Amino acid sequence: MSATTVKVEEKLYQNRYRVDAGRSHVSIRDPELCASRCQTRQCTVCCPAGCYTLEGNGRVVLITDGCLECGTCRIVCDEHRNLDWEYPRGGFGILFKFG
Amino acid sequence: MAEKFDAIVVGAGPAGNAAAYTLAKGGLKVLQLERGEYPGSKNVQGAILYSDALERIIANFRDDAPLERHLIEQRVWILDDESYVGTTYRSAQFNQPPYNRYTIIRAHFDKWFSSRVQQAGALVICETTVNELLLDGKRVVGVRTDRQGGDIYADVVILADGVNSLLARKAGFHPEIKSKDVALAVKEIHFLPQETIESRFNIGEDEGVVIEMAGKISQGMMGTGFLYTNKESITLGIGCMLSDFKCQRTTPYALLEKMKAHPAIRPLIEGGEMKEYAAHLIPEGGYDAVPPIYGEGWLIAGDAGMFVNGLHREGSNLAMTTGQTAARTVLDLAAAGKPFSAKNLARYRERLDDSFVMKDLKKYRRAPEIFHDNSQFFTTYPELLNRAAHTLIRVDGVDKKTKEREIRRNFVARRSAWGLIGDAFKMWRAFE
Known part of the structure; x- marks a missing residue:
């Protein structure tokens, strides 16, 4: 099984979320920086929910709907510190049934 | 006011x-x-x-x-790609209330x-x-x-x-947490009938098993896997240091999928229904990171x-x-x-x-660094151990002395004599 065939969406589909529509709790400060200055873009590999995707033009697109609120992206983005990272508003985000 | x-x-x-x-x-x-x-x-x-x-x-x-279940059995597995060598500790003493550990x-x-x-x-x-x-x-x-x-x-x-x-x-x-001080763990919960779990793990009602795993499942990263039996479900997952995840190209979910596909693990969760996927950071920096x-x-x-x-x-x-x-x-x-x-x-x-909290953290303060800098403990040794077990156990007309020589040769070829001594010393320092 190669890494690319694993679909994280199928895993996330089992989870329960209350999405705070229009209010993303994590955002990229300067998208240009990801595209031009970040060499590794490790957020696109390390995020366990696959929230970060690398576009063909080198841009990183963030969609937080499947976020598991672990904090990985915030910590791996240590070279450029290019994320605004907060927890979702109370009651929103991932709601673990089992944890 | x-x-x-x-x-x-x-x-x-x-x-x-x-x-x-x-x-x-x-x-x-x-x-x-x-x-x-x-x-x-x-x-x-x-x-x-x-x-x-x-x-x-x-x-x-x-x-x-x-x-969920009180634990009566602890397994430790050292895995390569196809096999594992391991230890099991199972005791009737852990079946005496009041129970010491539960899932x-x-x-x-x-x-x-x-x-x-x-x-x-x-x-x-x-x-x-x-x-x-x-x-x-x-x-x-x-x-x-x-x-x-x-x-x-x-x-x-x-x-x-x-x-x-x-x-x-x-x-x-x-200050901000460093990626070398946290592990990223991902896990899933798979539901199975209670009787299936009990027959698969050779346990009675309310009895549970833990399997801790290390070796090639972490693909060279410093990390471990686990599998725990709950009443009607099994949780299994894998965690590796975030600093290691940062330096490679495997996603956490691909790592988990590969672990689930291991020939020793797949039969244990066969037929289960996955109902949740979770991820979490574990602060593993130890004493010096407090x-x-x-x-x-x-x-x-x-x-x-x-x-x-x-x-x-x-x-x-x-x-x-x-x-x-x-x-x-x-x-x-x-x-x-x-x-x-x-x-x-x-x-x-x-x-x-004055409590076990800081005393234990202090005892193992060197461990994170030692395991960090010596990935052979997660790659080379599991492979060597599994190969040694295979060589010894397989009956093929080769005499035992020759087999032992071959095993020794493999160890020295991969780590050198001084390397082996150094690794033993590092292990001792990590746990001392």
């Missing part, structure tokens, strides 16, 4: 619940804030509950706590713990995220929540807000304080013990009518230094 409490506890995990429970039992006016819909809805753990820490807080917890499902367990906190008299408010601490100079005087008019004041604030410890970080009490844990009007407990013994897979017990100890320190000062100054709260750290 906003309402004022004696103490505010942020977070309703094991540390926060232990703290809030102890404070409320001690007669203080306590507010506990939790950002999840219910206590447990944001919390992730393997999960194994160590009875001792909880017993010291709620002696009769077994009466009604939602416990739990955190969303259920935390809800129960929180109900006990509320019975003890604390006010617990969920669906409320604390955005920052309110400071008067250097002194914490309360919290700012995301609710309307959300400033709440207290004489002391206990931060049990989890591994990311955002509140202390924003207040400048400690940040300042007290100051003017504040204390840190649990994961936020890096209180995890990674080598022994202990965390929730350290969380409960630090939460309880923080609360006791507060209660003692309150009883003596003393202020919650940094000078007075320093007693918290002293108490932890």
Whole structure:
């Protein structure tokens, strides 16, 4: 099984979320920086929910709907510190049934 | 004037619940804030509950706590791609109540713990995220929540807000976590009929098995896998240091899928229905990564304080013990009518230094670094061990002496004689 065939969406589909529509709790400060200055873009590999995707033009697109609120992206983005990272508003985000 | 409490506890995990429970039992006016819909809805753990820490807080917890299975068997597997060599410890002694360890499902367990906190008299408010601490100079005087008019004041604030410890970080009490000090773990829960689990693991009703795994499943990263039996489900997952994840191109979910496909693991979860996928950071930096844990009007407990013994897979017990100890320190000062100054709260750290919490972390303070810099423990050795077992066990007409020579040759070829001695020394240093 190669890494690319694993679909994280199928895993996330089992989870329960209350999405705070229009209010993303994590955002990229300067998208240009990801595209031009970040060499590794490790957020696109390390995020366990696959929230970060690398576009063909080198841009990183963030969609937080499947976020598991672990904090990985915030910590791996240590070279450029290019994320605004907060927890979702109370009651929103991932709601673990089992944890 | 906003309402004022004696103490505010942020977070309703094991540390926060232990703290809030102890404070409320001690007669203080306590507010506990939790950002999840219910206590447990944001919390992730393997999960194994160590009875001792909880017993010291709620002696009769077994009466009604939602416990899955008590553990009677511990397996340790060292895996290569196709096989594993391992040890098993199974004892009838672990089948004698009161049981020492249980598997739990955190969303259920935390809800129960929180109900006990509320019975003890604390006010617990969920669906409320604390955005920052309110400071008067250097002194914490309360919290700012995301609710309307959300400033709440207290004489002391206990931060049990989890591994990311955002509140202390924003207040400048400690710097950002380093990727070498946390492990990223992903896990799934698979549901199976109770009888299937019991026959697959050779266990009776309420009896459970733990499998801890290391080796090639972490693909050269410093990390381990686990599989725990619950009543009607199996949780399994894998965690590796985030600094290692950063340096390679495998996604955490691909790593988990590969582990699930291992020929020794796949049959154990065969036919199960996966019902949840979770990820969590585990603070594994050890003794030297513990940040300042007290100051003017504040204390840190649990994961936020890096209180995890990674080598022994202990965390929730350290969380409960630090939460309880923080609360006791507060209660003692309150009883003596003393202020919650940094000078007075320093007693918290002293108490932890005298307890198993800091003693254990200190004992293994070198381990994170040693395993970090020596990936052979996760790649070369598992392979060599498995190959050695295969060579010895396979019957093929080759005499045993020749087989032993071949095994020795393999070890020396891969690590050299001095390398082997050096590795043995490193292992000893890590566990010394």
